[in-house]
Amino acid sequence: MKTAPQSKLSSTLCLLILVSASPVFAQSHADRIDELEAKTLAMAEELAVLRAELEKERQAPDSEDMQSIRAESVAARQAAQNAEIAANEWKNSNSVTHLAGYASADYVSPENGNAAFVANFNPMFHFQFKDRILWEAEIEVQIEENGDTNMALEYSSIDLFLNNNMVLLAGKFLSPIGNFRQNMHPSWINKLPSAPPGFGHDGAAPLAEVGVQLRGGIRVGEQSKMTYAGFIGNGPKLEGEDGEIHGIDTDGFTGDPDDEKVFGGRVSLLPFPKFEFAVSGAFGDAAVVENDGVDFEGDPTRDYKVFGVDASYQWNNLDLRSEFIRQDIADEQTSIAPEGGIWETWYVQGAYKFADAKWEGVARYTDYTSPHADKSQEQWALGVNYLLAPSAMLKFAYESNTGLVGESTDDDRWLVQIAYGY
Amino acid sequence: MKKQLLPIIAFALVSVASGTGLALSQSSAVAAESPTTNQFDPMQFARGAKAWANNCTRCHNMRDPKELRDDQWRAAMMHMRVRAGLTAAETEDILIFLQGSN
Numbered sequence A: 001m002k003t004a005p006q007s008k009l010s011s012t013l014c015l016l017i018l019v020s021a022s023p024v025f026a027q028s029h030a031d032r033i034d035e036l037e038a039k040t041l042a043m044a045e046e047l048a049v050l051r052a053e054l055e056k057e058r059q060a061p062d063s064e065d066m067q068s069i070r071a072e073s074v075a076a077r078q079a080a081q082n083a084e085i086a087a088n089e090w091k092n093s094n095s096v097t098h099l100a101g102y103a104s105a106d107y108v109s110p111e112n113g114n115a116a117f118v119a120n121f122n123p124m125f126h127f128q129f130k131d132r133i134l135w136e137a138e139i140e141v142q143i144e145e146n147g148d149t150n151m152a153l154e155y156s157s158i159d160l161f162l163n164n165n166m167v168l169l170a171g172k173f174l175s176p177i178g179n180f181r182q183n184m185h186p187s188w189i190n191k192l193p194s195a196p197p198g199f200g201h202d203g204a205a206p207l208a209e210v211g212v213q214l215r216g217g218i219r220v221g222e223q224s225k226m227t228y229a230g231f232i233g234n235g236p237k238l239e240g241e242d243g244e245i246h247g248i249d250t251d252g253f254t255g256d257p258d259d260e261k262v263f264g265g266r267v268s269l270l271p272f273p274k275f276e277f278a279v280s281g282a283f284g285d286a287a288v289v290e291n292d293g294v295d296f297e298g299d300p301t302r303d304y305k306v307f308g309v310d311a312s313y314q315w316n317n318l319d320l321r322s323e324f325i326r327q328d329i330a331d332e333q334t335s336i337a338p339e340g341g342i343w344e345t346w347y348v349q350g351a352y353k354f355a356d357a358k359w360e361g362v363a364r365y366t367d368y369t370s371p372h373a374d375k376s377q378e379q380w381a382l383g384v385n386y387l388l389a390p391s392a393m394l395k396f397a398y399e400s401n402t403g404l405v406g407e408s409t410d411d412d413r414w415l416v417q418i419a420y421g422y
Numbered sequence B: 001m002k003k004q005l006l007p008i009i010a011f012a013l014v015s016v017a018s019g020t021g022l023a024l025s026q027s028s029a030v031a032a033e034s035p036t037t038n039q040f041d042p043m044q045f046a047r048g049a050k051a052w053a054n055n056c057t058r059c060h061n062m063r064d065p066k067e068l069r070d071d072q073w074r075a076a077m078m079h080m081r082v083r084a085g086l087t088a089a090e091t092e093d094i095l096i097f098l099q100g101s102n
Helices: A004-020 A023-059 A064-087 A180-184 B005-024 B042-058 B070-084 B088-101
Strands: A095-110 A116-129 A133-143 A149-163 A166-174 A208-220 A224-233 A237-241 A244-249 A262-270 A275-286 A288-291 A302-315 A318-329 A341-354 A359-369 A377-389 A392-402 A413-421
Touching: A095 B070, A116 B070, A133 B070, A149 A208, A149 B070, A166 B070, A180 B070, A208 B088, A224 A275, A244 A318, A262 A302, A302 B042, B042 B070, B042 B088, B070 B088
Parallel strands: A237 A288
Antiparallel strands: A095 A116, A095 A413, A116 A133, A133 A149, A149 A166, A166 A208, A208 A224, A224 A262, A237 A244, A262 A275, A275 A302, A302 A318, A318 A341, A341 A359, A359 A377, A377 A392, A392 A413
16 A cells, blocks of 8 residues: 555656657757757868868968068077087087196105195196097196296107007107006105105106107906006116216106117006006116216216016005016216116005095005115105095105115105195 | 117007007097997996996096086096006996996
């Protein structure tokens, strides 16, 4: 049995169904469909007209305004391309000029003598053409004790890059004998403020040469490699004084008074990265060309020989290196300075970085032997460095020197140096 | 002919025979074009990073790639190729690494 409200609801639904199905409502719905079809047809016609106009416009020659807009657009695009090319010119030029070098300011306090400030400046010039030619030069500028400025051309060579493994140098170059002189002497690289005894002027290690040099590197397998250098040069000059050879001048000369060339080179092996072992040497003739401070001619030539061994190893923050070099001048009885001599030096050095590699401790022992007792020197050098930047160091060092009593080679020294390579 | 000239001539001939011709004919292993125009090669970048770590610290502290611009690294690396006995390939690998890291 249905209740009264249910009965009313059923009746209402039946009535609605009957009304909606009536012809009046059906007629209204068909009209709306016709109206929509008409609108759609009208829009399609309008679209076709617009398309036709657009196509017509595309095919028609540009109006002046349009032409102007197009021209401006092309010009703007060209200007942007030119600006990009100009912005990248410095990257893509065939030639590159680069100014590099290093400088240092020192404070040296010897045990006997006056403490003094010292300043050095070594600009380096690199001029490169493509990857074929490099001219490189370094000038050493020093202020003398009397205030004069002393300038010297450390090296100036034109380097031709011949192939993957070979570079030909011509001009004045640092001596490839040993490693300290050619690679380690710049103040921002050397871990102590001073060079090891025997590696300076008139010492045991040749400094520079004027001639030609062939050098390069060769990879041997995945991990190993070798490097080599061979040269021909004018050779050294011998300096006579009081009937003895005072020293071997190896600054590198454009003249060759003894008319005898010197041949030499260095070969190094790196069986694994960061370990290098090298042997170097040179031979030729030399003669006394300066005696008691004045030029001297006619002295007979004599044998000149150099031998060197060097090694280095780096492991994490540890840096170890050692080097031995010996220059040998033969006796010559008919010379103004008949007796020859041996100039010999060696050093061993260890350095360790600590405190996030900001600080570095260094110890070096050197033993330099010269035919002249006043030049021979044994030295212990201890230092602490603070790395201001990878190429800037503040160095504090103490040298304990043992030499001929009364000579400067016997004076212990304190040294402070700030060095910067750029 | 002076005896001193003989080794110099021999030296020059060896040099020329072993490389000059190659270099001048642009078939050298060293690219004639500026390295900065080379397409970036991730493997070359990785080789450069390794060569940089293995070679530079043999003598001095690691320098920050940001110390120099791309063109300055070009000249600096050519200088270092001579100093450190690097091959041309090693030099270019390191250069790509430095130019990509500055």
